[in-house]
Amino acid sequence: MTPLSRRGLLRAGMAGAGGGLLGPVATASAGTRAPVSGAAAAAPRTATTGDGTDPVVLAQEMLRHDTSHTGAGGTTLPFAQMLAAKWQAVGVPTEFIPTPKADNVHFIARVGGSGAHPPLLLMSHSDVVTVEREHWSRDPYGGEIVGDWLYGRGSVDMKGTGSAFMAALLRHVREGARFDRDVIYLADCDEEGGPYGARWLVDNHYDKVAAGVAISEGGWLLAQRDGVSPMLASLSVRDRTSLLAQVVASGTATHSSHPDEESAISRLGHALGVLSRYRAPVRLPRLVRDYFGVLADATHDPQFATAIRRLVGASGQRERDRFGAEVVRLSSHPWIHNSLLRTTLSFVGQSAGYYSSIIPSTAVADVRIGFVPDGDDPGTVVADLRRLLGRQEVQLRLVTAAGQTEEELLDRVRRDLGRPESRTDTDVFRMWEAAAREVYPGVRTVPSQFEASTSAGPWRDRGIPVYGLYPYVVDGDTVTRMHGNDERLRVDALRTGTELVYRMLDTLRI
Numbered sequence: 001m002t003p004l005s006r007r008g009l010l011r012a013g014m015a016g017a018g019g020g021l022l023g024p025v026a027t028a029s030a031g032t033r034a035p036v037s038g039a040a041a042a043a044p045r046t047a048t049t050g051d052g053t054d055p056v057v058l059a060q061e062m063l064r065h066d067t068s069h070t071g072a073g074g075t076t077l078p079f080a081q082m083l084a085a086k087w088q089a090v091g092v093p094t095e096f097i098p099t100p101k102a103d104n105v106h107f108i109a110r111v112g113g114s115g116a117h118p119p120l121l122l123m124s125h126s127d128v129v130t131v132e133r134e135h136w137s138r139d140p141y142g143g144e145i146v147g148d149w150l151y152g153r154g155s156v157d158m159k160g161t162g163s164a165f166m167a168a169l170l171r172h173v174r175e176g177a178r179f180d181r182d183v184i185y186l187a188d189c190d191e192e193g194g195p196y197g198a199r200w201l202v203d204n205h206y207d208k209v210a211a212g213v214a215i216s217e218g219g220w221l222l223a224q225r226d227g228v229s230p231m232l233a234s235l236s237v238r239d240r241t242s243l244l245a246q247v248v249a250s251g252t253a254t255h256s257s258h259p260d261e262e263s264a265i266s267r268l269g270h271a272l273g274v275l276s277r278y279r280a281p282v283r284l285p286r287l288v289r290d291y292f293g294v295l296a297d298a299t300h301d302p303q304f305a306t307a308i309r310r311l312v313g314a315s316g317q318r319e320r321d322r323f324g325a326e327v328v329r330l331s332s333h334p335w336i337h338n339s340l341l342r343t344t345l346s347f348v349g350q351s352a353g354y355y356s357s358i359i360p361s362t363a364v365a366d367v368r369i370g371f372v373p374d375g376d377d378p379g380t381v382v383a384d385l386r387r388l389l390g391r392q393e394v395q396l397r398l399v400t401a402a403g404q405t406e407e408e409l410l411d412r413v414r415r416d417l418g419r420p421e422s423r424t425d426t427d428v429f430r431m432w433e434a435a436a437r438e439v440y441p442g443v444r445t446v447p448s449q450f451e452a453s454t455s456a457g458p459w460r461d462r463g464i465p466v467y468g469l470y471p472y473v474v475d476g477d478t479v480t481r482m483h484g485n486d487e488r489l490r491v492d493a494l495r496t497g498t499e500l501v502y503r504m505l506d507t508l509r510i
């Protein structure tokens with residue numbers, strides 16, 4: 001079948017579907033050459049020879065490479081070699097960009113196009129965060145499928161998305177597609193922390209990743225309360241950003257038989273109690289307000305819709321706080337929605353003590369402070385928190401880079417927050433919107449803010465639109481497991497998400 005006749009069939013199939021007669025899963029198989037079935041999903045662990053066009057098999061292969069780390073970068077070369085073999089099999093040029101860290105590389109595959117438009121960059125970081133292995137019921141690096149779910153560290157963030165990008169693009173290539181632009185597939189390293197991530201790549205090798213527009217992780221496809229029906233498809237155009245702070249408590253070091261109420265550890269405990277009750281005011285910058293406006297129309301839960309409309313229509317800070325709390329309480333994705341609305345504090349680490357007969361002189365907690373663009377000023381937040389902790393006899397310190405002052409760090413955060421959002425008047429935004437409505441009939445689409453920061457910054461700084469996309473439908477529990485335990489993704493959601501990406505790229509075929 002030639003690409004043209006395939007596309008004709010695809011479009012005829014869509015017209016026949018009446019824009020909604022086929023459910024998402026049925027739609028996903030329309031016009032698909034490779035069979036959509038559970039057979040591949042059950043592939044034994046040794047069968048790691050897929051051609052890359054089946055997103056589930058590909059994701060399993062990706063998950064079986066342990067690319068984890070705790071902030072110093074991972075080992076990504078074997079992962080990149082596995083990807084390279086699949087691209088090379090169809091004649092697509094590939095490249096490893098070594099970093100100064102051994103066996104940690106950026107990987108690029110470039111599908112050449114006509115050059116009528118500047119390249120499209122699809123980025124998906126290859127590294128993942130580490131795990132609390134004892135709290136996993138499955139091997140985090142086993143790529144196991146159990147029932148409807150694919151388990152593994154990175155299944156959601158973001159090897160699942162990487163496999164959707166790659167499988168969709170490879171399918172086009174295998175069909176003989178010609179695109180109106182180069183499409184670059186980038187598996188970047190050090191995105192979960194580390195010195196040689198996207199910023200290093202752009203600073204040192206921009207010629208290899210220059211693009212007119214890019215897509216990375218971000219915008220969620222949220223499920224209705226049933227956990228599977230698509231509700232709201234979002235493409236993120238802006239990221240939150242954060243900084244790390246430490247709460248440091250001091251006391252007298254002494255023998256454990258001389259206890260003192262004012263020990264460092266008990267002081268730290270009291271201070272953390274105060275901080276854990278801190279709720280920053282609800283902020284509703286235009287992007288977030290518009291997002292909630294569309295969410296109110298998208299949800300099938302009338303109570304939730306009413307709460308959102310009250311929030312959007314709130315006239316003062318007190319009302320915003322009250323209705324914001326109501327929205328978070330009623331949301332089936334409460335943590336995402338809380339983070340979109342306000343500055344947040346996350347307790348991510350704690351250390352104190354080194355021997356059981358010593359009362360230590362210091363106790364430290366690590367707190368990540370997340371900021372919303374067009375929300376609170378970071379310097380004001382830090383000053384407020386210091387005031388709040390005033391009576392606790394602890395210090396709040398910002399974790400700065402070597403030689404960096406607190407004020408310089410705060411200015412860096414302000415700059416990141418002030419980065420303009422990616423504009424939505426591009427062909428790539430429109431092709432996402434059209435494909436999302438085709439693949440997920442009845443879904444609402446909206447540009448959004450992402451609740452974390454991503455690799456997008458270095459490109460956005462150059463004025464290049466970067467959109468964030470997790471193309472699969474997720475329920476609240478799936479989102480919670482991201483960077484948590486038993487991270488997993490629905491197999492059928494990954495297949496349908498890949499179909500979304502495939503149809504987006506279909507628009508670029510000539």
Ligand SMILES: [Zn+2]
Pocket residue numbers: 125157158191217
């Ligand atoms: Zn990620």
